[in-house]
Amino acid sequence: MSDQQQVQLRVGLAQIDTRVGDIAGNAELVRTWAAKAAGDGAHLVVFPEMTLTGYPAEDLVLRESFATASEQALVDLAARLADDGLGEIAVVVGYLAHTEGAGPAQVDHPPKDDADRPGDANPRRGAPRNAAALLHGGQVVTRYFKRHLPNYGVFDEARYFVPGTELPVVRFRGVDVALTICEDLWVEGGPCGVAGQAGVDLVVSPNASPYERAKDDLRLPLVRRRAAEARATILYCNQVGGQDELVFDGDSLAVSPTGDLLARAPQFVEHLLTVDLAIDPSAVPERRDGRIGPMTVTRHVLSEDPVPAFEARPGTVAQPLTDCEEVWRALVLGLKDFIDKNGMPSVVLGLSGGIDSAVVAVIAADALGPDRVHGVGMPSVHSSAHSLSDAQELAERVGLHYSVVPIAPMVDAYHSSVELTGVAAENLQARVRGTLLMGLSNQHGHLLLTTGNKSEVAVGYSTLYGDSAGGFGPIKDVPKTLVWELARWRNDQARRRGEVEPIPQHCIDKPPSAELAPGQVDTDSLPSYDELDAIIADYVDGDLGMAQLLERGHDAETVARVLRLVDAAEFKRRQSAPGTKISLKAFGRDRRLPITNRWRETLPTVREGAQA
């Protein structure tokens, strides 16, 4: 590359909402969005991590038929893109590869000897790879295998994949393009560092990076650090959409080697971000291949000729959302995709007149439209008058379907048959409601939403098979204090738009109560939610022990009480519905604790005479 001029390239970052397991459908999505990008004049378009299989595909990865289908779909896709007249643009897609060699369980298990190994999830069926390929001219031009496999939090990639050791660099229209995948970008001295030593012009990075509150604030500084390390422009393309407990927020971006944010896509929507690059190949002092650090760099020349000069457009940069708006949209998209991707026509939920069910109802209405939302008031003898009136008012404001089924006849029937008192009688009411709602779910095909928040789920303040019954828990990872904040924000947003505020003010203002016993309020058995949520954040999200919790200023007795509740509720959580993760550590796959567990946080006792 002797040309000292700037080389232009129009690139597209297609942040799309793929479906796990829908290989054919995802390939169609790629064709549609590649055509869109070509229509917009793009020369190269990048799709998210594991585009063809969806992410995370979990144990489907271990199934040979699935891996084979992914490999076949990649080859077919290359051919189809060419048939579509899109053979000239370079398309980077993620897929599940299936190479020769030992799978991840066998990394340390040489074959032959232990072929009879029990419990081996992946016996000698080749090595699954988290892969990305560059397609061009009807062909699969090059394949990259993810090097850094996250295996913490919600991630289990060491279970599935064998890490790659090659960094392919493809010269396309005079621009040297290196392929990486997601986690590779989080590692200093990883593939971006190798790319920096090898000398490249552009690093593409397909991602499946799950949403967490304020994670977008970390992405730009991170990509800037890597762009500096790679001495190249980085194209970061993240997927969008809900997948069980995860929601992906997009937020794709392009950053120049000097750290300039060239363009940034909005969060929570499918979007094609187009960026016009002007690359100066002379800025790369040297171009090498072969062994660099732990990787081997290979180079492929696809085309030397730069694209004809074109008039560059300035990149668009989406404005960041406020915290509440970001969380709200995460919850709405997480629920919408769970319902729609699972083909459910509608949802049903119990409306108690309380804040949790009110917020869930509005999230559901925002996600699905109010006509697909069915609320049911189920008053008992302990229900206050405002329970029903608040629920009804909410239903009217939101415009959802509403019906009322008093639970007394069922509750009485149980009490005539068995003796249930105290907590057993309280739980009975919740279970009668759960049974009614599941009956309506079965009868009408609604998916039942459970309305428990993270504070309740943490301390087990719910009835198993009662109010915890449901196929999805939209606010499962939302602490109670944030539920209130979201309610106020959503009403405020409606007011600004001149719309009816969906949530009755009284739902927000009244003291929370399960209304399972006369005059009951939550604070009878729990500390204030301000206190509770602060402890949960430190104990659950932060994994702090007793000494650290006390250092953080929490009241010792309250901490002891809360921790006992959290520890004892593990068996309930194990049977709880999935719900959208928004926090650093959500209940579910993110936090894996034994049910049978004698560990209780206490202050460490030093044995007399013992040396630490």
Next chain:
Amino acid sequence: MSDQQQVQLRVGLAQIDTRVGDIAGNAELVRTWAAKAAGDGAHLVVFPEMTLTGYPAEDLVLRESFATASEQALVDLAARLADDGLGEIAVVVGYLAHTEGAGPAQVDHPPKDDADRPGDANPRRGAPRNAAALLHGGQVVTRYFKRHLPNYGVFDEARYFVPGTELPVVRFRGVDVALTICEDLWVEGGPCGVAGQAGVDLVVSPNASPYERAKDDLRLPLVRRRAAEARATILYCNQVGGQDELVFDGDSLAVSPTGDLLARAPQFVEHLLTVDLAIDPSAVPERRDGRIGPMTVTRHVLSEDPVPAFEARPGTVAQPLTDCEEVWRALVLGLKDFIDKNGMPSVVLGLSGGIDSAVVAVIAADALGPDRVHGVGMPSVHSSAHSLSDAQELAERVGLHYSVVPIAPMVDAYHSSVELTGVAAENLQARVRGTLLMGLSNQHGHLLLTTGNKSEVAVGYSTLYGDSAGGFGPIKDVPKTLVWELARWRNDQARRRGEVEPIPQHCIDKPPSAELAPGQVDTDSLPSYDELDAIIADYVDGDLGMAQLLERGHDAETVARVLRLVDAAEFKRRQSAPGTKISLKAFGRDRRLPITNRWRETLPTVREGAQA
């Protein structure tokens, strides 16, 4: 070591039932069993993997307070053993170590740069290690960090631990002892290979190897291969007991370098296996240290003098159990430990007169004694006369508590309040039963047992929050055909012992039915259980795709129907109770599939003109 004579050593393998999280209690267990071993004249005693913390401790490992407590307990234990007068015997215990350096999530994440990394489960708190230590004379003499970390099936060790690279060899009473842990033994060319090259006399291997059917058949050949590789005697000590979904079977054994089985402990009981070794140090041609393969061998001399000559006793070899007995004892111990370790006084279950609830009732009675088992008959209008009479007969034969609550009043109350027909009406009956049983559970402190078998759990032939309600599912991993086999075996065993056969023959003989609709039998909606279980074994346990399933001779239409059911039931399984794993792949942590999943097994279609 110039002595060419044989060196004697009496070693103990203490296969004990530890409790996850009970660091103090587990340390006490070690003291008790070390004293027992010393009383039996042992010079060295080996305990299972992660003795002090219990195994698997899951995300407790990530909590700094927990790791610190484990480290402290190890030091305390060494001192206490000396105080107990046990300072002269060498005690090998497993524990959770906490070393300087980056944790597993940071293996590829150097510090500083990405300190703000989101989703990081273990931010810079030091490196947790799956460790074993040799205690002697009041001191921690040496520490070994597990090298091979299983991360497949039920295992997530790459999530928790940093692998070790050092192999410590301790000379104790003239015998060179190398430390390894569990998975290290499954790897050819692993630490045993390194030990073989270094030259050692004895390899100790603390294990936490979960029970699977016939896994014991693999252990002896495996240990023999490693003993040959290590050119040393191997002491394999496995833990015993239930921990949530896992049960450990013990089956500890000692194998000589030439592959002789010196002794073998029984399965499913705490046991001290004592073995008298006669070691010939001259059989080791060379003794090296330093870098060998991927590990560094270090040598410590604790004592050169052999123990005084003693009269050796022959080792005892426990006889293998039959398949049914082995499975039965796994189920009994898995349930017993779940109930007792969680401090539950008693269990309750619905007795339908069918085979599943009959078998679960007998397992519970065998585990807890009949006085802690409460059966409830809950007849409906669809119940046949024999349902009640078979249930009652079972209760009498087993001697458990029995009561009857007809469900009609509750069912009628629901029907008067909401319209529920078809499947919704069928499920209602199951949910009324679930609510009744949970009421009794709350009222009396019983843990509710759910009686679904693996075949039902696979195809979703159960009602969520109905018959699937419960805190533990004893036969969750037992296919229906094996349920029958176990019933016949258990009756046969009783007959041989001259006891009353616990299960009425009619429970075994009658066609299975959910009795939720008039004249209903399982085969109305399912294939025969022989056919079903064979397909489940291949699809679920074997992870086979459609082409392979058809090659195995299954009927194409039946396979398609069963696979559709299995795939669609994922949301139910996600909320199901834990139950003892006995198969190669149990539902639960062993098999992690997305709920939202469009992948359906079909025969691969080759696109016209496409190249594979």
